[in-house]
Amino acid sequence: xxxxxxxxxxxxxxxxxxxxxxxxxxxxxxxxxxxxxxxxxxxxxxxxxxxxxxxxxxxxxxxxxxxxxxxxxxxxxxxx
Amino acid sequence: xxxxxxxxxxxxxxxxxxxxxxxxxxxxxxxxxxxxxxxxxxxxxxxxxxxxxxxxxxxxxxxxxxxxxxxxxxxxxxxxxxxxxxxxxxxxxxxxxxxxxxxxxxxxxxxxxxxxxxxxxxxxxxxxxxxxxxxxxxxxxxxxxxxxxxxxxxxxxxxxxxxxxx
Amino acid sequence: xxxxxxxxxxxxxxxxxxxxxxxxxxxxxxxxxxxxxxxxxxxxxxxxxxxxxxxxxxxxxxxxxxxxxxxxxxxxxxxxxxxxxxxxxxxxxxxxxxxxxxxxxxxxxxxxxxxxxxxxxxxxxxxxxxxxxxxxxxxxxxxxxxxxxxxxxxxxxxxxxxxxxxxxxxxxxxxxxxxxxxxxxxxxxxxxxxxxxxxxxxxxxxxxxxxxxxxxxxxxxxxxxxxxxxxxxxxxxxxxxxxxxxxxxxxxxxxxxxxxxxxxxxxxxxxxxxxxxxxxxxxxxxxxxxxxxxxxxxxxxxxxxxxxxxxxxxxxxxxxxxxxxxxxxxxxxxxxxxxxxxxxxxxxxxxxxxxxxxxxxxxxxxxxxxxxxxxxxxxxxxxxxx
Numbered sequence: 001x002x003x004x005x006x007x008x009x010x011x012x013x014x015x016x017x018x019x020x021x022x023x024x025x026x027x028x029x030x031x032x033x034x035x036x037x038x039x040x041x042x043x044x045x046x047x048x049x050x051x052x053x054x055x056x057x058x059x060x061x062x063x064x065x066x067x068x069x070x071x072x073x074x075x076x077x078x079x080x
Numbered sequence: 081x082x083x084x085x086x087x088x089x090x091x092x093x094x095x096x097x098x099x100x101x102x103x104x105x106x107x108x109x110x111x112x113x114x115x116x117x118x119x120x121x122x123x124x125x126x127x128x129x130x131x132x133x134x135x136x137x138x139x140x141x142x143x144x145x146x147x148x149x150x151x152x153x154x155x156x157x158x159x160x161x162x163x164x165x166x167x168x169x170x171x172x173x174x175x176x177x178x179x180x181x182x183x184x185x186x187x188x189x190x191x192x193x194x195x196x197x198x199x200x201x202x203x204x205x206x207x208x209x210x211x212x213x214x215x216x217x218x219x220x221x222x223x224x225x226x227x228x229x230x231x232x233x234x235x236x237x238x239x240x241x242x243x244x245x246x
Numbered sequence: 247x248x249x250x251x252x253x254x255x256x257x258x259x260x261x262x263x264x265x266x267x268x269x270x271x272x273x274x275x276x277x278x279x280x281x282x283x284x285x286x287x288x289x290x291x292x293x294x295x296x297x298x299x300x301x302x303x304x305x306x307x308x309x310x311x312x313x314x315x316x317x318x319x320x321x322x323x324x325x326x327x328x329x330x331x332x333x334x335x336x337x338x339x340x341x342x343x344x345x346x347x348x349x350x351x352x353x354x355x356x357x358x359x360x361x362x363x364x365x366x367x368x369x370x371x372x373x374x375x376x377x378x379x380x381x382x383x384x385x386x387x388x389x390x391x392x393x394x395x396x397x398x399x400x401x402x403x404x405x406x407x408x409x410x411x412x413x414x415x416x417x418x419x420x421x422x423x424x425x426x427x428x429x430x431x432x433x434x435x436x437x438x439x440x441x442x443x444x445x446x447x448x449x450x451x452x453x454x455x456x457x458x459x460x461x462x463x464x465x466x467x468x469x470x471x472x473x474x475x476x477x478x479x480x481x482x483x484x485x486x487x488x489x490x491x492x493x494x495x496x497x498x499x500x501x502x503x504x505x506x507x508x509x510x511x512x513x514x515x516x517x518x519x520x521x522x523x524x525x526x527x528x529x530x531x532x533x534x535x536x537x538x539x540x541x542x543x544x545x546x547x548x549x550x551x552x553x554x555x556x557x558x559x560x561x562x563x564x565x566x567x568x569x570x571x572x573x574x575x576x577x578x579x580x581x582x583x584x585x586x587x588x589x590x591x592x593x594x595x596x597x598x599x600x601x602x603x604x605x606x607x608x609x610x611x612x613x614x615x616x617x618x619x620x621x622x623x624x625x626x627x628x629x630x631x632x
Contacts, residue, residue: 020613026550027546030550068535089336091493093403094402094494102462108410109410112420114443120427
């Protein structure tokens, strides 16, 4: 369909389609990294505060970050 | 690390100017622009609908016209046929009438001819009879003369009594 | 590629070429002057012993420093060579407000000097203003908040003013022409506005709610885009790296976060705190993750814009700096001449790419904001994710 300003809808779709995917999946990637980072940094910070021998919260943080990033990956895959 | 530490001054100006710009643009730019854009879209849509309706009307009207035309054509056909029939009838009637008249005329002519013929024959008969009488009269009179005179007389009479003359 | 898209490209190319000249002078910004402390005009007697070393050793070309200076903020606007435009300094101190020109904080050789203000003595060091004692040590007791109109702040305000002029003017034009087709700049901008409205807001938020957020989304898009473009043009009134400064993405992402948090409906919160159809033991893990997700998404938004624009600027500058690195700071002309065409070509190429990236990042930021808002206002029936 030709719009009145001369922009072809399909042509536009060809450009915005990849841009949309780029936005979505790029965001997903950063989100996964951010989750891991938050988990690791938060865990390390807690461990630093508590000063235990075993870095329990770092490990928990990593696990949390992993589960979180996978969960959002799963959610994104469920979309559509 | 310095890159990701937000400087307070810029933070302040950012919040201030972005806040103001959002507010002012929302009020004095986006609202009227979007308003008139959607108004235009509405009017375009209305115009399109109007055009569509008009097109449909036209289609309907032309369909009506077609019907009318067809009707008229049919009517004309019927009328023409009627006219043709009438003409044919008339011609046929005239023909029969003329034929009958001619027959009658012919019949009358034949009758006349027969009558004339009869009359002529009668006349001829009468004349022959009269002539015979006259001849007989003359012969009788001549008988009183010479025989030769009598013959001459007969010849003469016979010559005079040319059948065609009578 | 249409003609429309070519025009800004050409402009950018021109800008890049001009930037070559500007940066070349920057690169040879080696200051041969020796370290001299000069008393400063009106504030005589309060001059402070210099204790910055980096600024005053005879400068060698330092690509890292140059890049950092270019992507960072500044209290004065470097024009060319030794000329820079002083900008207003505004300080909020515990004793009151200070207002003076940033020219007072440096001498004619661009070296920091102390300035005696009304309340404290100030020294600009590494683009940070400190209150100092007479001997030059930092006055820890003084509370100074720097609200100066820095290069970025000035650009920001100018960009806002530009947006206002352009779009309010456009709106006025619409009011005059009523519903006839747009003309001039509006003809170019209207499709973009419609694009933001239909392709971003309406498609991501949904028919029912998108109109409420349209003013914010439109402003967001044009704000980021214009500042990205301004950052790409490397000559004077432009060039400030505002969107690549952490503040811009931070503020914008925070606003988005606040909007999402305040407009989110019951459906959204239920899916965060107690996702339907998930057993309770799993919820114990899932709920913290979902809460985390609520906070991380705006961070993603922020990181994305910041990293992309920052990276773009750095790559641009790195390619340009190659000329100086290969010419060994002007000593090896052959190296310089041999590399400069390539470096310049690359710089131009990257600049064109950045032009695209500038628009793309504005689009991405607006789209992601719309998607986040969309998930927050979506009803229970018409959204597809769980």
